Amino acid sequence: MKTKLFLCGAALCALSLPAVAAPVAAAQAAATADAAAPVSELVAEVDIPYEQFTLANGLRVIVHTDRKAPIVAVSVWYDVGSKEEPKGKTGFAHLFEHLMFNGSENAPGDFFKPLKEVGATDYNGTTSFDRTNYFETVPTPALDRALFLESDRMGHLTGAITQAVLDEQRGVVQNEKRQGDNQPYGLFRYKQVEGLFPATHPYGHTTIGSMADLDAASLADVKQWFHDHYGPNNAVLVLAGDIDLATAKAKVQKYFGDIPRGPQNVLPDAPIPTLPARKDEVMKDRVAATMLTRMWAVPGVNSKDMAALDVAAGVLGGLDSSRLTDQLVRKEKLAVQVSAYNQSLAQLGIFVIQVIVRPGADADVVGKRIDQIIADFLKTGPTEDEVRRVVTKQVSETISGLESVGGFGGKAVALAQGELYSDDPGAYKKDLENLAAQTPANVKAVADKWLSRPTYALTIAPGARDAYQEATPTAKIPAETAAKADADTETVKGNRGPLPAVGKVADLVFPTIEHARLANGIGLVYAHRDAVPITLATISFDAGAAADPATALGTQALTLGMMDEGTKALDATRLAEAQERLGADISTGADADRTYVGIYTPSANLAPSLDLLADVVKNPAFAPAEVERVKGQQLAGIAQEMTSPQGLAARALPPLVFGATSPYAKQQGAGDPAAVAKLTRDDLIAFQQAWLRPDKATIFVVSSEPLATVKAALDQRFGAWTMPGTPGKKDFAAPATQSAPRIVLIDRPDSPQSLIRAGALTGLKGTDDMLAYNAANDTLGGNFLSRINMDLREAKGWSYGASGRFQTLEYAAPYIINAPVQADKTGPAITALRHDLKSFLTDQGITQTEFDRTVTGTIRELAGSFETSSDVLGAMQNIELYDRPDDYYATLAGRFRGLTIGQLDAAARKVLDPDKLVWVVVGDAAKVKPQLDSLGLPVEVVKAPVAPGGQ
Known part of the structure; x- marks a missing residue:
């Protein structure tokens, strides 16, 4: 069972079932406990061998060798966070994190460009109370370039920061703040630190800072902040992956050795208040x-x-x-x-x-x-x-x-x-x-x-949201800074020479996919991975949101909620306890096309964990006394969706894009509250027996255990499984019918941001060859460097991030745009998005630079894209869903090399039309509607709905 976090907008909350016969439950629980590997054995499995050295300038370097893939994680941690910020300069550490992605003296421009070119994965930066870190995982031949970039922003940054760069990133950060504030319970973080710590305490303000302090940040302020905190003696560099100590020493000395020491950080006094x-x-x-x-x-x-x-x-x-x-x-x-x-x-x-x-x-x-x-x-x-x-x-x-060498939580993070x-x-x-x-x-x-x-x-x-500090929509430049802004437009040109060349990156070697069948015919798709001793298994049923009854949306969600909360042998608490003793995690879920019951477990506990999985799948209790309680929790989850910008937009857009009668229009969160309120135990059993059955199932496994062991274990538990009755059937015979282009404005008062969501049918479906379409969208909306994001975020500073993508489904692939923007720029943002699309599809097609970045970068990043077992498991399921050959990912590099700019431009122009988009805007209608009335589209204003059971 997996508890769904209500605060994060998930549809369902913790569920349960009543206790069962004590002797049966006790016996099964005892058997599970006896079968579990000792925790000491699990602890012994956690080992990250490392070596370390320190440069003369104080840079501490840690090296971990892991040859499982030709990639190296580069992680730089600076000993500076928001706790170092003095009064009046809150948010500086986080603001500077953003500034350090905007280029340095020898690598001008956005840092994501050279990272994308080399095929970096898991690249980002974060700021906390205690530190600021930057990280990327790169193909081994690109390590020199990554080290050049990291060393250049450590030692050669301030000359690249201009007033324009500061103002741009100030706007981005302020929209990141608005985006967080705009969520249900979004002001909790401010009250938490205010309530626990004195205002003068280092931990007494949030990392995001105050709008007023961000507005007041001057160019001199931020450059001094860098000088005071970002010296090599205040940093830790971790290299983890396809590298050894000798290589690391030579490369780190080459790129970081000449950076002078800076002032030494001193920990602030931070007593634990009572x-x-x-x-x-x-x-x-x-x-x-x-x-x-x-x-x-x-x-x-x-x-x-x-x-x-x-x-x-x-x-x-x-x-x-x-x-x-x-x-x-x-x-x-x-x-x-x-x-x-x-x-x-x-x-x-x-x-x-x-x-x-x-x-x-x-x-x-x-x-x-x-x-x-x-x-x-x-x-x-x-x-x-x-x-x-x-x-x-x-x-x-x-x-x-x-299992990961880097990213947000891999080996490099633990060492750093x-x-x-x-x-x-x-x-x-x-x-x-x-x-x-x-x-x-x-x-x-x-x-x-x-x-x-x-x-x-x-x-x-x-209730109506309490008033809180909110700055004016655009940053105010202090008068003394504005007076000399003209002098702050020139950047310092570096003298370190060009970026290092990237050697030949080997094509991806995707794990071999093997197939078998259980005794009753259930297909088994398997891949072996032994970097860590774990097993991931997913039973995928051909159901999904498209299988939900049209007149009772939410039936599937309630069925799944009941299934993984108790069986005929174990009530919800005992089922949870049994998983915890094994270190296992059973979860359920669904997307548009498939419904899943999955498990994660240490491989040492594979057999008893599969016992629990089989019990959940084959023997759900659907206890009558509990259905009403769980139903009430689902209604509370629906009410939560109706207070969230993302939840409101996600519920509103699918019927507009696909037409109300399409199976894909059923993608409406946790369902229809009126229908959910009427569901009975019999409805849930009927859904389970129609859809969650062996003749609709395929089992996907990635494991450190061999196929023979896995198959035998699954056969023992699922090989004789049968289900009475007739299987359900989805009906996609009628084509989807999109609504006429218009703007649906969902009125959500007190919103400091508007969430813009738009979509249009393309005539494509997921089983089509999507390569050229997705490659074209890499330039339009597919990543950080896309035109949509660079326009709204980097050029205009109106958004923390905007994107566009093909929503790839089995029988459709509409184009979807997502753009949260500051409230006063809602109308202009839609105008900008329409302009970005029209120019891309007419006179400003893909440039050679954009094409090269997409093709070369995508080929190079393949090796790092399937580093973990979950990555591989997801890819295997996509192969099945979209009817791809087993070697699909292994052949991607060659197929990308065969693309041309003309193909990509033609592909995008064939299926995209900005005039066909239907728009959903979630925002404060009083502020937003006047901006929308001049866009030439009908505007329909609807109140944010209130679900039964909500408050």
Whole structure:
């Protein structure tokens, strides 16, 4: 079972089923526990060998060799985050992260261009309270270029920053802030730090900063910020992948060795505050349900108490079997979702409990029960089994994350964080060993020490959003800066020479796909991967949103919610506990064409994990007493969708693009609230028996275990599976019929941004050869450097990010545009988007530079695109869904080399027509409609709907 986070806009929340016969459940649970590999064995599997050295200028370098693919992760971590920002300069660290992507003295222009050209994957940058990092994974022959780029922005940056660059990125950052603020519960982050820390505390303001401080940032300010914090002696460089120590030493010395030291960062004083008394605050927001929180400031990553606090969070609300979930969601039916986590930062941490109150329940009663359950936990402590389950789950997740060499959470991240925060790249190992050594007594003692202190209890309740600090739509340049802006337009030209050449990058070697069949005919598609000892398996059913009953949208979502919440042998809590003991994770889901039940597990626990998967798939309980409760949770999820810009747009656009009668028009989130309210247990069983059956199933597996072992295990559990009745059938005989072009404006008051979503049919379907169309869209809307994004984000500063794509479905492939923009630029943004499309399709087709970047970059990035088991598993499913040959990905490089500019221009012009787009805008109608009335399209204004069960 996977708990869906209500805060993130997911459709469903935690579900449950009643207890079953105790002897049966106890016996199965005991068998699962006995079959689980010891946690010590799992911890032993987590190992990242490394070597390290330090340059004379203080740059610390860590090298990890991993030859599984011809790629190297480059990760640079700077010891500077928002906690270093003084009063009046909040948001500077994050603003500078953006500035460092806009070119340097020897590599002018956007950094994403040379990264795209070399085939980089997982490239980005992030800022937190404690650090700023930049990372990319590149083909081995492109390592020199990546190191040149990273060293140039470390040592040769400020000459490339002009007033225009600063103003541009200031606008982007402010739209990133608006985009976060525009979400349900989007103001929580501000209240959290205000409530826990004094305003003068280093952790007392958010990383995104204030609009006023961002407006006031001058060119001199940001250049001084760089000088003070970004020297090599304040940085850690990690190289992980297809590289060795000797090679690393030579290359790093070549590119970074001449950069002078800078001022040494000194950690600010950051004591762990204790509130003098409990603090209760209430804020209003346009949300579907009340959120109750309990928060404490606690120790950080270098405290011996961190592991115990991690376990406490898991027991209270971090596990699917957690105490708060079991009591408040399943038994007492007072909440629809619970979460708890211990956010460990470098110098302290934040322990958070969040509970979403069931619509109709008394929030005060729920709050008292939260406090009672916490008090009982502090009094009695966790059980040995609870501690083991948390530890096993967290170790299992760590193993999965370390399959990548880089990115947001791979091996390079673990090594860099350990060095930067703890002066020890191997800190990850010690943390896991400390976690595995936790006992109930220690967890109780540490939890009582920190969580018995006064809490900050913040309630976010439905209502008109409280006023909050919001700057004017465009940045204001201080007068003294504006006076000399003309002098700040010249950039310094570097003298390091051209970018290093990129050697020949080998074509992708995609894992061999093997096929087999179980005894009852279920197809098995298998690939072997042994970089980490895990198994991923997905049972894919030919169903999807297109299979949902047209008169009862949401039937599939409720069916899946009930299936993975309990079986005839194990209720929801015992099922969750059984998975946690194994470090396994069973999940369900659906897209437009397929419905999935999947599992992740350490391969050491493959057999007992498949026992659980088979029980979920073959024996869902659909307990009558629980259907109403779970239905109520789904209705709460629908209400949440109707408060979210993304949820509203996603529900509105499909019927407009495909026509109301198309099976693809059923892509409307968690469904129709009126229909869901009427669903019965019989409806769910009927859907399951029609669609989730062996004759509609294909099993996909990526595993460190051999095919013979996997097949035998699956045959034992699924080989004799049969299902009575007639299988369901989807009807795509009638062609989709798109609505006439117009703008549908969904009125969502108090929105600092507007979300623009547009779509049009193209005449294509996913089983067509989409290569040329997607390659053409690489230039138009397909990536960061696309014309749509570079126009709205980089040139105009109106958006944090805009894109266009072909939504590839089995029987259709419409073109979809997504562009969140600041509210006062909604109409101009639509005008700009239409202009971008029309010019691209007429007199400003793909340039040679854009074509070369697409073809060369895509070929080079293939090796890094299938680094993980989940990447491979997804590719295997696409091959089946779109009827591709098994060697489809292995032959992509050759097919890309055969493309021409003319082919791509012709492909785009054949299927795209901006005049056919139908537009959905989610925003504040009072501010937005006057901008839309002059665009020459009919404008239909509708109120954001309110679902039954919402507040």
